[in-house]
Each structure stands twice: as C-alpha cells, then as structure tokens.
Amino acid sequence: MSYKFLVTGDIHLGRRTVHPSAEINDPQLSVSHSWQRLIETAIEHQVEAVLITGDLIDKENAWFEALHSLKSGLQQLDQNDIKVYAVAGNHDALVLSQLDEILAEIPCFSLLGKGRQWEQVQHQCRDGNRIEIAGWSFDKEHLQVNPVASGVPEPGGSLSITLLHTDLNGPPDSRYAPVSERELIDSGRPIWLLGHIHKLEVVREGSPFILYPGSPHSLHANETGMHGPWMMNIASDGRVHAEQIPLSPIRYEEIEISLDDLPEDWKSEFLSRVMQQFKGDQSTPVQWNVIDVICTGDPTHFDAIDQYFQQDETEREIGGSPSIYIRKFVNRTSLPPANLESMAERANLEGILARLLIQLDQPENSDALKELLQEAGQVRQKVLRHDVFKPIHDDQDEEASEPVTAEESEELLKQAAREWLTELRKQSEEMQR
Ligand SMILES: [Mn+2]
Structure with a gap:
C-alpha cells in the first residue's frame, strides 16, 4: 500500500x-x-x-x-x-x-x-x-x-x-x-x-x-x-x-558553445552547434525554450555573432520544435594559453591584461588580487542596490538579489580582461594589414 x-x-x-x-x-x-x-x-x-x-x-x-x-x-x-x-x-x-x-x-x-x-x-x-x-x-x-x-x-x-x-x-x-x-x-x-x-x-x-x-x-x-x-x-x-511531473510551459537553459574553428561565414555552422547541443523535448508540455548561449574558445567571431542577433530580433528564434529562442550571449571566449603567456611578457597594456588573466587562473589568488576582488564586489553591490533600480527589484523576488560573491566578481573581471584583450589584438592585426 x-x-x-x-x-x-x-x-x-x-x-x-x-x-x-x-x-x-x-x-x-x-x-x-x-x-x-x-x-x-x-x-x-x-x-x-x-x-x-x-x-x-x-x-x-x-x-x-x-x-x-x-x-x-x-x-x-x-x-x-x-x-x-x-x-x-x-x-x-x-x-x-x-x-x-x-x-x-x-x-x-x-x-x-x-x-x-x-x-x-x-x-x-x-x-x-x-x-x-x-x-x-x-x-x-x-x-x-x-x-x-x-x-x-x-x-x-x-x-x-x-x-x-x-x-x-x-x-x-x-x-x-x-x-x-x-x-x-x-x-x-x-x-x-x-x-x-x-x-x-x-x-x-x-x-x-x-x-x-x-x-x-x-x-x-x-x-x-x-x-x-x-x-x-x-x-x-x-x-x-x-x-x-513536467508542467511549466516555458523552459530556460544555459548552454555552452565553443567558437573554435568557425568558418568566416559562421552562421550555419554556429546554429547547427546550438541545435546539436540543445535538443527540445516534444514529450513535455514546454512550448518555449529560452536559452542563454555561453560562448567559449576562439574569440574571433564573438562580436560579429552578438551584433548579428542584436540587429535582428527575429533571428533570435532559431527554429526547433518546440521553438528555441536565444535570450543572450555570454562571452567566455579566450585566447589559446600559449599565446597568453608570450603576450604576458610585453611591457604594454596587452601584457598587463595577459598577466591579470594568468593570475586569475591560478588556484590561489594573491593578496593584492583578493583585495581587488573584494573592492569590485563592494562597488557592484552598491550599484545594484542603488535607488534607481528599486522599481525593478520591487517587481522581483527578494531572494533573486543575493549578495555579490567573490566568484562572481572574479568571473566579471576575467570577462572584461578577455574582451579588452581581444579588442586590442584585433586592432593590432588591423594595423599590420
Ligand atoms: Mn519565498
């Protein structure tokens, strides 16, 4: 019984x-x-x-x-x-x-x-x-x-x-x-x-x-x-x-896609990687799949991809049954490690950023870095709690606005350093042309 x-x-x-x-x-x-x-x-x-x-x-x-x-x-x-x-x-x-x-x-x-x-x-x-x-x-x-x-x-x-x-x-x-x-x-x-x-x-x-x-x-x-x-x-x-018992009509997911070896004409290859990674399930009541795409690997095409989908909203619905909609792209692309190490030897801005990225990848952060992360977390917390954002927070759950963790600050710092470095690399390539 x-x-x-x-x-x-x-x-x-x-x-x-x-x-x-x-x-x-x-x-x-x-x-x-x-x-x-x-x-x-x-x-x-x-x-x-x-x-x-x-x-x-x-x-x-x-x-x-x-x-x-x-x-x-x-x-x-x-x-x-x-x-x-x-x-x-x-x-x-x-x-x-x-x-x-x-x-x-x-x-x-x-x-x-x-x-x-x-x-x-x-x-x-x-x-x-x-x-x-x-x-x-x-x-x-x-x-x-x-x-x-x-x-x-x-x-x-x-x-x-x-x-x-x-x-x-x-x-x-x-x-x-x-x-x-x-x-x-x-x-x-x-x-x-x-x-x-x-x-x-x-x-x-x-x-x-x-x-x-x-x-x-x-x-x-x-x-x-x-x-x-x-x-x-x-x-x-x-x-x-x-x-x-599956019941929600909408499902959110995060998926990770590598941008390594994408051809110059990246679109169809990129979309097929997304579809392969995220297969909708027809046996559930889900009507809408909404995904965040975390991009890893080679940074070369990230900006082009992000801009393409920003320019035309309708492109964000990429088909599938039930339909798949890309909500946003997260940039976690990075240069190959060997490249990063030679760059770290340079005495310019590229060198500083490369050294920061290498430091962030060490298992144990240095005291200076710990201090920097703590300060970054405090600043971010202050911004998030600013009165300007109050109407948005009131509309959401209290539980959604948890304190900023050191890991989050670390991830944001990494992302910013990578984006900056990629941009610098692109500029120097253009100058060499
Ligand atoms: Mn509650």
Whole structure:
C-alpha cells in the first residue's frame, strides 16, 4: 500500500512569465494556467492531498487576478474529495490572512501553523489510515527566526510529513526563517517538504527525506531546467519516492558553445552547434525554450555573432520544435594559453591584461588580487542596490538579489580582461594589414 501526494511550492499565483520576445504574450505564460493544470494533475492521479510549501499567491497587489484562479482550483479539488494543506511563505503571509473568510468556505483547504505556531493535523487517507501533517507559517514578510528551534512537534511515526517555508542553510541573519539541514535531521521528523527557492533540489534522499520542489512554472531566466510539481509516494513502511511531473510551459537553459574553428561565414555552422547541443523535448508540455548561449574558445567571431542577433530580433528564434529562442550571449571566449603567456611578457597594456588573466587562473589568488576582488564586489553591490533600480527589484523576488560573491566578481573581471584583450589584438592585426 502506498499514498500519493502532489507536492509544490512558490507558485506565485498572480504573476506571469515575460517572454524575452515582445511578440509572445500567450495566456499560457500566466501562472494561473499552470495552476489549473496542476489541479487537473491532482484529480487525474487521485492523490490523497496537494501539499503547498508557501508562496502560493504573489504579493497583495496581484491578488485580484489570483483570487479567481485560486478559488476555482480549490473548489475543483474539493468536489473531487482532495485535501489541500499549505503553509504561508514570505510572499503570501499577509494575503492569505486577508483571504481567511473566503478560504474558510472551501472545506478542503487548510492553512497550517498560523501565527508562527507549529500545527499538526491528522490526514485521513482513502483506506482509513492516518498520516500526520505538520506546518509552520510566516505571519509577516521578513522573519529572522528559526522555526525548528521553536518546538517542532515530535513525529508519531514514520508516516509524518512537515511543511516549511525556509532559507535552508541560510546565514543566521537571513530574513527568511533560516534553519540548517542538521536541525531537520535531528528533529526526528521523516519527511520535510520545503519552499522558498524556486530551483528544485532533492536535498536528501532516504530518511529523513528533504525536498525543495521548486516553482511549478518558471518565472525568471534564473529558474533553469524543467519545472513542475512532484508526485510523492509514501509506502506504508515510510519509504518515500518522489518524481517531478513536467508542467511549466516555458523552459530556460544555459548552454555552452565553443567558437573554435568557425568558418568566416559562421552562421550555419554556429546554429547547427546550438541545435546539436540543445535538443527540445516534444514529450513535455514546454512550448518555449529560452536559452542563454555561453560562448567559449576562439574569440574571433564573438562580436560579429552578438551584433548579428542584436540587429535582428527575429533571428533570435532559431527554429526547433518546440521553438528555441536565444535570450543572450555570454562571452567566455579566450585566447589559446600559449599565446597568453608570450603576450604576458610585453611591457604594454596587452601584457598587463595577459598577466591579470594568468593570475586569475591560478588556484590561489594573491593578496593584492583578493583585495581587488573584494573592492569590485563592494562597488557592484552598491550599484545594484542603488535607488534607481528599486522599481525593478520591487517587481522581483527578494531572494533573486543575493549578495555579490567573490566568484562572481572574479568571473566579471576575467570577462572584461578577455574582451579588452581581444579588442586590442584585433586592432593590432588591423594595423599590420
Ligand atoms: Mn519565498
């Protein structure tokens, strides 16, 4: 005997994905559309319950659009005798309490752990067996508290599920209820279903089982890969098996393409490399593939490629079924190492840049370089947090604007040095002609 649950989180009802091509504005890109498909999936599989790990609805300003879809979806589940257990996250902490009266009219829906108090209910399965479900909800947007430290309930047995919206292994001063993986393991509770990050992650298989289901609908280019809810099977001995059900209509990917040995007339060879590297999958519900192309190898043609696609937007859709659209190019091309070393001996600007690139490639950075990277990170952080960008940040998730890491600064510095060096090389070649 086993019990089926549909697990999801970070749905953000009320939002829609903006396709990078202004031409494409399909209703399927609205999260409401994916929510409806999720409801149909739960009914089709006759699951015991739908489990939601927070951020079901987007912030208050979006809830008029969300409300209709939310109610209609929950009513369909109710009619099919499927329960819904949810916790509130940082985004829907306030909205869900405003919707209390409306949600109270839909008996299948339970919001667990209101007022930051752990709450545990007994879910009665179709065969009469009982499974415990515990949860803890945000009651405001920012909570610098550790929910596990505040008395998580003891599990009654192996059939026991816990729902939590949390910044797992986040810094102790994280404003999103940080807990550590160790604390979840030590809690003795066998199944932890988490929300907050939109990227899926099976944190731990076995016991305890710890899963971030990720958002069911890709909302942003940094939510790469396939997205969808998870079908979780719990055997009567407590063993857990979970599998993702692809559902998002849009898929973002990053692919790496080498520009080595491209002919002067590069276009068809370049496109065939992209198509070879990224094959769309027709067996999934994905309608749009949006890719970022990271170019490596010989830098000679990078600018020409980048400019070609910038000049004509329509060229960015490169065919394939489902269609593939190039969102942007990232320049990680570089000169061959031998070339770089001879260049480093020169006493001019080329030499300085070549020496910097060689230094950046060493396993251990020198103190001077460490200092430079730290300073670069601070400057970048200051720019990113500038008031000018505030409207953009407000529109996005807080979680998207993480602090700038040393690795990121290092990568940016490398990229800038390579671009500069390539440009200098081109200029000196032109002068020799
Ligand atoms: Mn969140």
